[in-house]
Amino acid sequence: MTANILDGKSLARSIINDLSRRVSQLTFHKLTPALAVILIGDDPASALYVKNKANACDQCGIKNIIYRYNNNVSQQQIINDIYMLNDDPTIHGILVQLPLPKHIDIPHIIESISPRKDVDGFHPYNVGRLAVGSPTHLLPCTPKGVINLLKYNHISLSGANVVVIGASNIVGKPLSNMLINEGATVSICHKLTTNLSDHTRNADILISATGHAGLICSEMVKRAAVVVDVGISRNADGRIIGDVDYENVRKIASWITPVPGGVGPMTIAMLLENTVCAAERLLNISSA
Ligand SMILES: NC(=O)C1=CN([C@@H]2O[C@H](COP(=O)(O)OP(=O)(O)OC[C@H]3O[C@@H](n4cnc5c(N)ncnc54)[C@H](OP(=O)(O)O)[C@@H]3O)[C@@H](O)[C@H]2O)C=CC1
Ligand SMILES: Nc1nc(=O)c2c([nH]1)NC[C@@H]1CN(c3ccc(C(=O)N[C@@H](CCC(=O)O)C(=O)O)cc3)C=[N+]21
Ligand SMILES: [Mg+2]
Numbered sequence: 001m002t003a004n005i006l007d008g009k010s011l012a013r014s015i016i017n018d019l020s021r022r023v024s025q026l027t028f029h030k031l032t033p034a035l036a037v038i039l040i041g042d043d044p045a046s047a048l049y050v051k052n053k054a055n056a057c058d059q060c061g062i063k064n065i066i067y068r069y070n071n072n073v074s075q076q077q078i079i080n081d082i083y084m085l086n087d088d089p090t091i092h093g094i095l096v097q098l099p100l101p102k103h104i105d106i107p108h109i110i111e112s113i114s115p116r117k118d119v120d121g122f123h124p125y126n127v128g129r130l131a132v133g134s135p136t137h138l139l140p141c142t143p144k145g146v147i148n149l150l151k152y153n154h155i156s157l158s159g160a161n162v163v164v165i166g167a168s169n170i171v172g173k174p175l176s177n178m179l180i181n182e183g184a185t186v187s188i189c190h191k192l193t194t195n196l197s198d199h200t201r202n203a204d205i206l207i208s209a210t211g212h213a214g215l216i217c218s219e220m221v222k223r224a225a226v227v228v229d230v231g232i233s234r235n236a237d238g239r240i241i242g243d244v245d246y247e248n249v250r251k252i253a254s255w256i257t258p259v260p261g262g263v264g265p266m267t268i269a270m271l272l273e274n275t276v277c278a279a280e281r282l283l284n285i286s287s288a
Helices: 008-028 044-060 075-087 106-111 124-131 141-152 172-181 196-200 263-283
Strands: 034-040 063-069 093-096 161-165 185-189 205-208 226-229
Touching: 008 044, 008 141, 008 263, 034 044, 034 075, 034 263, 044 063, 044 263, 063 075, 075 093, 075 106, 093 263, 124 172, 141 172, 141 226, 141 263, 161 172, 161 196, 172 185, 185 196
Parallel strands: 034 063, 034 093, 161 185, 161 205, 205 226
Antiparallel strands: none
16 A cells, blocks of 8 residues: 655645635735744744745735844844834734744744734634634644645544644644644644654554654554654755655555645645735635
8 A cells, every 4th residue: 555645735836826816806905915024043944934935925926024133133122023013004914933042032922923913823812712712813824734734635533533743832732722623532742752652553643743853653653544744854965854754654654745745835825824814804805
């Protein structure tokens, strides 16, 4: 058996194509959706994400404004600039690229973003709405991308045993809440989990989001499981690789995401969708 591919790249392309029409509709109403990206320092992974985002924005007509700062910029400067963007009616989404330099307090920065412009879905207001299962306009991009990729391929979540590895605020925790809301039975594993494979071998759907290359080998995967690889690291040649031993696991799994070309492009498509939704809210023509 060889797994089917969960092709995030082509699904993202078609989502971005559909977004172009919604952007045209908005510009017809004299409203061009705009995303402000705050980028501090020169982290190479961040630079790649920022570049891919900018290209995708260009494809569908979203205005993308990048604010660059040196590593030693003060926290107060960033907060002042976020307040300015909160009050700017021509800006619909604000994204602060993570990680941040050590002297900057991430929760403090995130809480200064207006929840209406929080296109990452990281503000405690939006996190809380997700946690209590209220309707939310802005869901975190990577978890939303994973759920959409599974649903598009008719992979059922209701009643499924899903194991999520990684419990971060940007991927593992929000993804787990979204899966619970979809009716899945969710186990969350992290660094302190003992005997990881005792958990992973029970998974109908296994999702790894650690950044530990090669963590998931075929012995840890149940036959015919669905395997989703969120992780991004670089191998010795500088190529992007995930958490999963792809060549061996694809012989066991029923479905698998490639890296690159799986979850990454979906994250970007969801960011653009959130930006368009945030702009549409101003006109009350939301189709979502
Ligand atoms: N494809 C995409 O669109 C995106 C990819 N990423 C990538 O996903 C990965 C995770 O990102 P992020 O959540 O921000 O990372 P963090 O470093 O914030 O979190 C990693 C999580 O994985 C857990 N973990 C790390 N190593 C192991 C291990 N060996 N066994 C079990 N659990 C482990 C950590 O446990 P503990 O909590 O105990 O420390 C933590 O919960 C990274 O590679 C990142 O680059 C991130 C966002 C988007
Ligand atoms: N505030 C904030 N929000 C984030 O969502 C966020 C962040 N900070 N910091 C960094 C991580 C990482 N992340 C990626 C998104 C897309 C790709 C991506 O486009 N991946 C392509 C790479 C393709 C290529 O090689 O160019 C792929 O997997 O196919 C990668 C990584 C978002 N993150
Ligand atoms: Mg990918």
